Amino acid sequence: MLSEKSTETVRATLPAVGAAIGDIADLFYTKLFAAHPELLRDLFNRGNQNAGLQKQALAGSIAAFATHLVARPDTRPDVMLQRIAHKHASLGVTREQYPVVHRHLFAAIAEVLGEAVTPEVAEAWDEVYWLMANALIAIEERLYAEQQVLAGDVWRAWTVAARVEETADCATFHLAPADGSPAPSFKPGQYVSVQVELADGSRQIRQYSLSSAPGSPVRSITVKRVHGEGPDGEVSNHLHARTATGDTLRVSAPYGDFVLRDSTAPVLLASAGIGCTPMLSMLEHLADTGHAAPVTVLHADRSPADHALRADHRALTHKLADASARFWYEAAAEPGDGEGRLDLADVPLAPGTTAYLCGPLPFMRAVREQLLAKGVPASDIHYEVFGPDLWLASAEASAPTSGPASGSASA
Incomplete structure (x- = not known):
């Protein structure tokens, strides 16, 4: 819950911050990657960065979270937080990274808004950030515990048991744990992250939905090749061109809250x-x-x-x-x-x-x-977005009393 003092300050400054949030997010990533180039190389999706999608998602989530706190101070936008936390867990994000984000984000806020960032304003938005960050940390650490992995240690070696060409641009990779241990359980609809080492030495990560059922002896992902130059399709092209039966891939534990509900309903x-x-x-x-x-x-x-x-x-x-x-x-x-x-x-x-x-x-x-x-009913409509969810964040920010599917959206 946001303090009463900070609620009033955030309510008063939200229009100015909201109007500048795109510039703030852009400068934040510039500062973050200048100080920590390894994050762009090995953690952040360079395709989304190149297209500006991650910047839009960050800006939207911050604005949505702050708007929700002001409009409904006794609740949290848990649907949005769950979506972000599942994605973070699939990447191996840890609590130690949140102070790094805080430092560069608030430097960007101060630079973009200038003298408007008084000590009182800085204190209020600092409270917003840590309410959001601590909520995400708690969810992420619970997700790690559920998968019985140490925080951030989500990666295992998997062997490509078979590769099947589905279409001219889609291939299915059937995977099994390289050490012969049982594959971790998952829920229908969840995804895994796959990390590959590219020619420039970077270790880029992409998420792929599991296309097999939980009861299957192997785990299957179907990858569509993204055509064109640049970072957008660098992982899918790498998998299509360089990954064959018998090869080894680094694959995360399964995550995602877009899951089939156990029900007798149609x-x-x-x-x-x-x-x-x-x-x-x-x-x-x-x-x-x-x-x-x-x-x-x-x-x-x-x-x-x-x-x-x-x-x-x-x-x-x-x-x-x-x-x-x-x-x-x-x-x-x-x-x-x-x-x-x-x-x-x-x-x-x-x-x-x-x-x-x-x-x-x-x-x-x-x-x-x-x-x-x-x-x-809107509450019975669930959806999955491949990539940053620009739909949910924008809906939370513009209509804090209801999400795009009445809180039923998932990662």
């Missing part, structure tokens, strides 16, 4: 592109556990040839007692498939359906709007 799984990967894990788990309620499987892609795991998508659906699958393609749609964008107009939904969405943000926004129009 389920809808809607995905686009490589967003099908967590859905396959959920779908296989539903089949393995004999889920009896209706399951609706929806997917949109460029074409059937671009639809990774398409055969598995259909086969797993057919294993369920009451399930149907419908696919939409922009080109080369086959008989029975839809053409163009996914459309829920004539898709029947059972009462009480819980929906899970994964894909590009515009796709998920469109599907969510259609689900709301069909009467699905």
Whole structure:
């Protein structure tokens, strides 16, 4: 809870800080990486930095957290905190790194806002920072304990047991612990981080959803190659070009709170592109556990040839007692498939359906709007974002009384 004195100061200065938060975040990263270049080399996603996405996510999360504290002082935006904490845990972030962030963030605030940062203002925003930081530290240390690893020590060596070419741009890597020990348990929908050493000596990290079910003897990730020069696709291209059966990868413990809820309720799984990967894990788990309620499987892609795991998508659906699958393609749609964008107009939904969405943000926004129009409560719509979640932070900041899916969004 933010102190009464700081609440008033933050409320008064929030418009000025909010207006400058983008410049503050930009200067913060400049200062941070100048002092600690190893963080950009081995921890932060250089693709997101290059595109400005991480800066937007940081700015949005700080503004959202402060706005929430002022508007609802007796609560915390736990949905947003959980999302950030799971991502941090998958990277091995530790409490010792938070003072480093604090030092460079507040130096950036002072430089951007100048004389407006009085001792009283600095004290109030310092309180905001440590409320957020300490909440994240507590969640992250709990997540480490649940995985039975020391804080930050999330990495293990995994062997590529098999590699399967799914499409021209997607490959599945079936993984097993290199030391022969049991693979850690996970929940359907969670992801792992993969760290690779690139030609320049950097150790870049990316997250990939587990596309296999928890009961599978191996863990599978399906990686889509990102084309083009620069840092955006450097890890996916490295995996496609240099990783073969028998190779070893550094893989984190599984994290993420976009998970299939154990329930007898009807389920809808809607995905686009490589967003099908967590859905396959959920779908296989539903089949393995004999889920009896209706399951609706929806997917949109460029074409059937671009639809990774398409055969598995259909086969797993057919294993369920009451399930149907419908696919939409922009080109080369086959008989029975839809053409163009996914459309829920004539898709029947059972009462009480819980929906899970994964894909590009515009796709998920469109599907969510259609689900709301069909009467699905916002609290029953869950989503996954690949990369920094710009949706949740912006929604928290602009409408602190309700998140984009009424608090149901996940990492």
